Amino acid sequence: MKKRYASHILIINNEFHKNHIVELINHLYSGHYPLTEEQAMTEWIGGTIIIQGDQAYHTPHVLTPTEFSTDYCSRNSHIKRL
Numbered sequence: 001m002k003k004r005y006a007s008h009i010l011i012i013n014n015e016f017h018k019n020h021i022v023e024l025i026n027h028l029y030s031g032h033y034p035l036t037e038e039q040a041m042t043e044w045i046g047g048t049i050i051i052q053g054d055q056a057y058h059t060p061h062v063l064t065p066t067e068f069s070t071d072y073c074s075r076n077s078h079i080k081r082l
Contacts, residue, residue: 001026004042005049005082006035008062012051016065020049024082028054049082056082 003024010020010032019035021042029051047060059079061067 002030003082004039005056005058006039006042006044007047007049007058009048010051011048011063022049022051022056022082024056027056027082029056050079058082 004021005024006019006021008019010017010022012032017032017034020032021035021039022029023031032051045058045060046062047058048063050057050059057079058081
């Protein structure tokens, strides 16, 4: 089953991308691309999507590079697997 999610920030390989769409097939990462216009069958979830290997995770917070580092822990963020 193929799903598409759009968010404010995508983090992949420690690179930050603004307003991107992530495609998942059977809950596994299959690709991403910039959100340039509304896409059919795409769910806007906002916040930040983080890709680790073939897994995708989401937090409702818009993370900055400083907040993403392991030294910054002041925000209570809930992260769930997509």
